Amino acid sequence: MARSSSLGRECGTPRSGLGKGGPPRPQGPQARCTLGRRCTVSRKCRRPRPSWTMAPPRNVVKIAIQMRDAIPQLIQLDQAKPLAAVLKEVCDAWSLTHSERYALQFADGHRRYITENDLEAEQLLGGLQSDSPEGRREALRRLVPLASDMTFAREVISRNGLQRLGTIIEDGDDLGEVLALSLRAFSELMEHGVVSWETLSIPFVRKVVCYVNMNLMDASVPPLALGLLESVTLSSPALGQLVKSEVPLDRLLVHLQVMNQQLQTKAMALLTALLQGASPVERKHMLDYLWQRNLRQFIYKNIIHSAAPMGDEMAHHLYVLQALMLGLLEPRMRTPLDPYSQEQREQLQVLRQAAFEVEGESSGAGLSADRRRSLCAREFRKLGFSNSNPAQDLERVPPGLLALDNMLYFSRNAPSAYSRFVLENSSREDKHECPFARGSIQLTVLLCELLRVGEPCSETAQDFSPMFFGQDQSFHELFCVGIQLLNKTWKEMRATQEDFDKVMQVVREQLARTLALKPTSLELFRTKVNALTYGEVLRLRQTERLYQEGTLAPPILELREKLKPELMGLIRQQRLLRLCEGTLFRKISSRRRQDKLWFCCLSPNHKLLQYGDMEEGASPPTLESLPEQLPVADMRALLTGKDCPHVREKGSGKQNKDLYELAFSISYDRGEEEAYLNFIAPSKQEFYLWTDGLSALLGSPMGSEQTRLDLEQLLTMETKLRLLELENVPIPERPPPVPPPPTNFNFCYDCSIAEP
Numbered sequence: 178m179a180r181s182s183s184l185g186r187e188c189g190t191p192r193s194g195l196g197k198g199g200p201p202r203p204q205g206p207q208a209r210c211t212l213g214r215r216c217t218v219s220r221k222c223r224r225p226r227p228s229w230t231m232a233p234p235r236n237v238v239k240i241a242i243q244m245r246d247a248i249p250q251l252i253q254l255d256q257a258k259p260l261a262a263v264l265k266e267v268c269d270a271w272s273l274t275h276s277e278r279y280a281l282q283f284a285d286g287h288r289r290y291i292t293e294n295d296l297e298a299e300q301l302l303g304g305l306q307s308d309s310p311e312g313r314r315e316a317l318r319r320l321v322p323l324a325s326d327m328t329f330a331r332e333v334i335s336r337n338g339l340q341r342l343g344t345i346i347e348d349g350d351d352l353g354e355v356l357a358l359s360l361r362a363f364s365e366l367m368e369h370g371v372v373s374w375e376t377l378s379i380p381f382v383r384k385v386v387c388y389v390n391m392n393l394m395d396a397s398v399p400p401l402a403l404g405l406l407e408s409v410t411l412s413s414p415a416l417g418q419l420v421k422s423e424v425p426l427d428r429l430l431v432h433l434q435v436m437n438q439q440l441q442t443k444a445m446a447l448l449t450a451l452l453q454g455a456s457p458v459e460r461k462h463m464l465d466y467l468w469q470r471n472l473r474q475f476i477y478k479n480i481i482h483s484a485a486p487m488g489d490e491m492a493h494h495l496y497v498l499q500a501l502m503l504g505l506l507e508p509r510m511r512t513p514l515d516p517y518s519q520e521q522r523e524q525l526q527v528l529r530q531a532a533f534e535v536e537g538e539s540s541g542a543g544l545s546a547d548r549r550r551s552l553c554a555r556e557f558r559k560l561g562f563s564n565s566n567p568a569q570d571l572e573r574v575p576p577g578l579l580a581l582d583n584m585l586y587f588s589r590n591a592p593s594a595y596s597r598f599v600l601e602n603s604s605r606e607d608k609h610e611c612p613f614a615r616g617s618i619q620l621t622v623l624l625c626e627l628l629r630v631g632e633p634c635s636e637t638a639q640d641f642s643p644m645f646f647g648q649d650q651s652f653h654e655l656f657c658v659g660i661q662l663l664n665k666t667w668k669e670m671r672a673t674q675e676d677f678d679k680v681m682q683v684v685r686e687q688l689a690r691t692l693a694l695k696p697t698s699l700e701l702f703r704t705k706v707n708a709l710t711y712g713e714v715l716r717l718r719q720t721e722r723l724y725q726e727g728t729l730a731p732p733i734l735e736l737r738e739k740l741k742p743e744l745m746g747l748i749r750q751q752r753l754l755r756l757c758e759g760t761l762f763r764k765i766s767s768r769r770r771q772d773k774l775w776f777c778c779l780s781p782n783h784k785l786l787q788y789g790d791m792e793e794g795a796s797p798p799t800l801e802s803l804p805e806q807l808p809v810a811d812m813r814a815l816l817t818g819k820d821c822p823h824v825r826e827k828g829s830g831k832q833n834k835d836l837y838e839l840a841f842s843i844s845y846d847r848g849e850e851e852a853y854l855n856f857i858a859p860s861k862q863e864f865y866l867w868t869d870g871l872s873a874l875l876g877s878p879m880g881s882e883q884t885r886l887d888l889e890q891l892l893t894m895e896t897k898l899r900l901l902e903l904e905n906v907p908i909p910e911r912p913p914p915v916p917p918p919p920t921n922f923n924f925c926y927d928c929s930i931a932e933p
Contacts, residue, residue: 242281247271297323298332305341310351317358324365334371339363347384353395356388360401367408374412382409382416386423389432389447396440399432403443410450417454424451426463430470438485445494452501453634461505468649477646481697492639499641500634506652507631509579510621514571521578524585525567529556531588532599559603561612570614575631576621584617586653587660594657598664608674611667613660615677620659623685624652627692643697651699658703659688669711686714736899737892744891748884752870757781759797760863762856765823765836776803777856783874784809786843786854807845807854815871816842816853823855839864843871 236256243249250270254263261277268276280297301323304316323329333339345359367374388402406424410417424447432444448467452460467473476498480491514521533556554565562570571581588595602610625631630652645651663684672680687709696702724730759778776798777788789803819825821842839858844851858864865883872879 242267244271298329298336298338302333302336302338302341305338305345310355313345314355314358317355317362320362321358321365324362327369330366330369331371334366339366339372342366343378343381347381349384349388352388352393352398354397357395357397357401360385360388360398360405364401364405364408374409375416377409377413377416379416379419382406382419383423385409386420389424390428396437400437400439400443403432403440403447407443407446407450410447410454414454417451420447421451421454426466427470430467430472433472434475434479436479438488438491441480442488442491442494445491445498449494449497449501453497457505457508460501464502464505473646473649477643481643481646489639492641493637495646496638496641497634499645500629500632502645503628503630503652506579506625509582510575510577510625510630512577513574514568514578514581516566516568521568521581524581525557526553528581528584528588529553529560531592532556532560532596532603557614560599561602561614561616563612563615567614570618573618575625576618579625580618580621583621583653583656583660584614586650587617587657590653591657594661598661602664609667609671610674611664611672611680612674612677616663616667616681617656617660619677619681620656620663620684623681623688624656624659627685627689628652640695642692643695644699644702647697648699654699655702658699658706659684662687662706665707666711683711683714690714690717733896736896740892740895740899741888744888744895745879747891748869748887749873749879752866752873752879753779753783755866756870757783760859760867761791761797762859765857778803779870779874786812788854807843809874811845811847812871812875813844813846813851815868815875815877816844817868821855822853823857841868841871 238254238256239251240254241249241251250267252263252267260281264279264281265276268274268279273279301316301320304312305320307313307316320333324333342359342363346356346363349356366372385402385405388398389406393399406420410420426448429444429448433441433448435441452463455463476495480487480495516522557567558565560567564570571577576583598611599613602613648654663680666683666687667680670676670680670683687706690709691702691706694705696705756779759776761774761776764773764775773790774793775788775790777786778800779786780800786807786809787800787803788805788807789798791798816822818837818840821840823842824836824840836857839861841856841858841864843854843856845854846852856867858867862883865881869879869881869884
């Protein structure tokens with residue numbers, strides 16, 4: 178792999194580099210030297226080496242070094258040799274003096290130095306203290322691209338470079354390019370982790386906050402200031418509290434509403450950082466305030482549905498914001514129902530009354546306390562609770578009280594769907610009822626798992642769901658869709674209580690597959706998930722299984738296509754052989770009395786159809802005894818079903834429908850007239866075989882269902898045989914003999930018999 182570096186002339190005092198033990202192995206693409214000269218560094222030569230030559234030491238690599246206006250050099254770099262000695266040899270080859278003033282630098286990419294002594298840092302830091310604004314600006318322009326180099330950054334930091342940049346930022350004499358370059362260089366140097374963010378002073382942080390809160394003319398400054406504050410907030414809890422108190426949420430909303438993607442992204446980054454650093458109570462208050470200020474609607478309309486494509490960084494911050502929103506549900510998810518809580522007992526009664534009591538009436542009116550308790554217990558069982566005391570079902574965490582919240586939300590916001598669900602299943606007596614409460618509890622657990630409620634945010638994930646920003650109470654609304662999907666899937670599977678876990682597995686798959694499509698609205702989610710029926714799930718599972726087995730892999734599909742012509746020829750041959758064997762057909766008279774038989778077969782040379790009447794119970798006739806013949810050359814077309822003349826206009830009764838499915842005819846030329854030879858197949862199998870065989874004789878494709886099944890079976894078998902690589906393995910013509918049965922069958926152990 179080619180590597181490049183440069184030999185650049187440096188001015189000033191030397192700097193420490195990558196270590197005193199010798200130059201490091203070149204690790205980067207091309208870079209340019211400070212004076213515009215280029216050199217190229219390449220790894221070990223890839224030329225073939227004669228077997229008798231001695232391999233070079235492992236610490237010796239070949240590199241190419243190039244400098245403008247000089248002949249390139251290909252040298253063997255001994256990494257154990259001090260870098261100063263290497264530079265001296267290279268400079269001597271080019272007749273350059275003062276080799277200590279030169280350094281190797283990659284010619285492209287991040288332009289990292291490969292050096293032990295570098296003078297660039299002191300030169301640039303001296304420029305930062307220049308009295309000339311243009312001199313400071315030029316030094317900053319050179320500093321920014323070099324700040325990402327770890328070695329260079331260490332040298333700058335060791336020479337108080339951060340303090341010099343901090344002074345420029347705090348002074349704020351130039352609020353334009355100089356300030357933007359200073360913020361960028363400061364952030365780049367801090368990102369190396371040499372200095373902790375917690376060491377920043379409060380006045381410095383407050384000054385950066387001022388740049389966020391000010392209306393600056395230079396649009397490049399606010400995103401840089403926001404990015405720096407994000408790093409401060411995530412790295413230092415104490416300074417994060419300072420940022421939280423100094424930067425109003427309304428100011429971040431102003432930045433978010435500016436149609437500048439970079440500014441929006443950095444404002445969203447600081448917002449999510451502040452939310453992550455807040456306590457659960459503060460986070461809830463902050464999110465409630467942001468929602469009141471219509472942040473959700475703005476994100477949905479102007480960021481998610483923006484004409485410009487969304488960047489990866491913004492997608493990550495929206496994922497974090499969604500995770501924080503859903504994280505507000507965690508306390509309810511972790512809290513079990515308290516059987517002594519009057520409020521929670523009343524909520525359970527509201528749930529029961531919404532399902533079973535007519536408005537204005539009470540199911541327990543006029544009953545004794547015991548009878549009323551018995552009635553309530555029975556109704557809770559009808560509601561789908563596993564226990565007559567529903568508190569026992571809701572003691573499980575998760576989902577805890579979150580399941581009760583979901584059920585109450587469904588009963589209040591979709592009362593007709595709730596009543597229909599409960600009454601439809603509570604009145605069934607065939608063990609196919611879908612338990613509402615049990616299903617709701619398990620569905621809540623399922624949704625929490627799919628949406629990772631309560632889990633810490635990933636540092637790289639971007640898989641947010643747009644519909645969560647397009648709907649208030651999105652989790653509860655998603656539950657309403659899911660519980661109705663559960664009832665629908667339950668009926669499609671004709672499930673019983675024993676099948677509960679199987680149904681939940683299918684519902685999980687339906688929800689997970691639909692969420693993966695990232696629907697942009699709840700209505701679109703509802704449409705897509707309802708279209709994913711149980712049958713469709715089975716089909717998708719089968720397809721994925723075939724992909725996993727390699728059946729649908731592109732090379733396998735290509736092999737199958739190559740095998741098809743040969744196997745279709747084999748099926749055609751089998752069909753014609755079956756026609757040569759012949760079949761006994763029944764004649765249908767005008768009164769549809771099946772009282773006559775006739776036999777038809779194909780001649781061995783495939784040129785004639787020979788047929789004639791025969792008596793029931795007689796042995797199959799010989800070809801010579803069949804009086805009638807129909808030359809294949811005279812056959813014109815094959816007709817099936819209602820197109821056949823002998824079943825046409827017979828009405829639409831069930832008996833005629835059976836005839837349609839077995840009827841076929843051959844039209845042929847008889848003189849100048851068109852005549853028909855009509856058949857009624859004795860079975861569907863014979864119908865497929867004869868229509869396929871006649872189609873083959875006519876040169877038409879064999880399109881029966883039996884042909885499709887036979888072809889698929891042959892393709893599967895032949896493909897597996899080809900993949901076994903049996904070129905040199907003899908396959909016997911006859912199957913191996915079946916071994917004799919055992920002498921006895923006493924190998925069944927009765928577990929019910931206790932051993933002595």
